[in-house]
Amino acid sequence: MAIHLYNSLTRTKEEFRPLVEGQVGMYVCGPTVYGPPHLGHAKSYLTFDVLAKYLRQTGLKVRYVQNITDVGHLTDDADAGEDKIIKQARLDQVHPWEVVDRYMRLYFDDMTALRIAHPSFYVRASQHIGEQIEAVVALLKKGHAYEVDGNVYFDVGSFAGYGKLSGRVMDEQREAVRVEARSEKRHPRDFALWKRAEPGHILRWNSPWGPGYPGWHIECSVMSTKYLGETFDIHGGGLENMFPHHECEIAQSEAETGKPFARFWVHNNMVTVDGVKMGKSLGNFRTVRDLLQKHTPEAIRVFVLSTHYRSPTNYTEEAIGAAATGLGRLTQCYATLRDLETRGAPGEEPAIAGLCADTARALGEAMDNDLDTPGAIAQIYEFVTAVNRRLTTGPLPAAAAREAARLLHTWAGDLLGILAEPAAGEGNVDLAPIMDLVIELRKDLKAAKQFSLADKIRDRLKTAGIVLEDTRDGTRWRKA
RNA sequence: GGCGGCAUAGCCAAGUGGUAAGGCGAAGGUCUGCAAAACCUUUACACAUCGGUUCGAAUCCGAUUGCCGCCUCCA
Secondary structure, X not given: OOOEEEEOOOOEEEEOOOOEOOEEEEEEOOOEOOXXXXXXXXXXXXXXXXXXXXXXXXXXXXXXXXXEEOOOOEOOOOOOOOEHHHXXXXXXXXXXXXXXXXXXXXXXHHHHHOOOOOOOEEEEHHHHHHHHHHHHHHHHHOOOEEEEOOEEEEOXXXXXXXXXXXXXXXXXXXXXXXXOOOOOOOOOOOEEEEEEOOOOOOOOEOOOOOOEEEOOOHHHHHHHHHHHOOOEEEEEEEHHHHHHHHHHHHHHHHHHHOOOOEEEEEEEOOEEEOOEEOOOOOOOOOEHHHHHHHOOHXXXXXXXXXXXXXXXXXXXXXXXXXXXXXXXXXXXXXXXXXXXXXXXXXXXOHHHHHHHHHHHHHHHHHHHEOOOHHHHHHHXXXXXXXXXXXXXXXXXXXXXHHHHHHHHHHHXXXXXXXXXXXXXXOOOOOHHHHHHHHHHHHHHHHHOOOHHHHHHHHHHHHHOOEEEEEEOOEEEEEEO
């Protein structure tokens, strides 16, 4: 069975087949770099990280392009408002590109910390100004745009398909509410392709219409089609960008090329905090950096991925804590299996091979079902329970342990990124031989019934961050 | 006002017509010198409410209530 994805364009779950067999082109709306990444970014880029990894795992070659919006856009789509990046630059008293550089690096660092792989490559709006101007010229030439005093607007009325993604009909809606008395636009629905730079607007480029800067939507149309083709497979982004951003992208692109734009539109839902949308403008956002202070990357990932990407994620400290606790069993099981890989007895165990095959199949079915990561996580936990149950009867043969460990490594580690590798020899000194000695000495103490001393060792080690666990097969240790 | 979505156990969360996955928490138990870990058992006979379709619905249709998102920048 091939992967099925919910396509916002058709509002149904469809089987995904790439345009070109074996190859996938995917474009995802990246951040505007004027502030620190927050949990909302994490959910979005985590979603597409897992999607790209899963597509690759199924054997497809994926070109995953993500943009960085670094030219700034107005805080308001009317002619009022201030460019977000320029505003931040003014607040920080630095050049706008220092803002861009700072938050772009922070973005890369935080994504890396969350085990989100780099896309195939990033593209920056500021490095595609020429192409954006060309696109505006082409739209003007085709009669889909008009210029007014250094501003160029897209004529929405000239594109019949406008509204097909978001379901918005071209009526008055709340036009009357919006104060646009001085607008030069022919119709309130029209949107800017190119904006005239007012004095003091530092980020500006020369154009046939005078100095200015591109409109918000045009960069994605230009960069996606430049690197993926006029029609490409998947366009992803946050749900809140469906309208107007994605709707406008479609209008511009299809008006210019006359061909279908993205085939699949994949939108992730929002993150709320205590039931309220988390947003930069609301000031209630949790930055990735803050979260990483309290939780491991794996815990954050398992928390986010245990809600389906199309459902809202409600952040509470309790929920993320519960997710982190549950992860402990997985981590422990994996560490035990890795240990048995080297120490386990020779021989085979068909039951484990069967369990691995069944689990892998179930995991594939879950992922094929519109990226059902909660279902996949449930499968992994069931697998862990089954392995642990088997381990209560004695150690596993090395080969079986290796196979079980590989399954966890592939799905929980490489794909979902929720599996922490056992920390081996942190720091300069390898603790293993030291711990072997301590454990051996303590074993002698226990044999001599010197329990209070044995307990003291265990207590002191716990204070030092090392947990001892006495099992039937001897004592093992791990970092707390 | 327009468009869209969601309502499942104490909490989080799957479920896409055949009589409710998984995680956390809680209770009991096995193992253990004790502890920890692990395992076992229990924890949803009204899946928001009311109707309807069907042999059969958490799952489809309608209405109602509540919540959320978009319609202005936001992942």
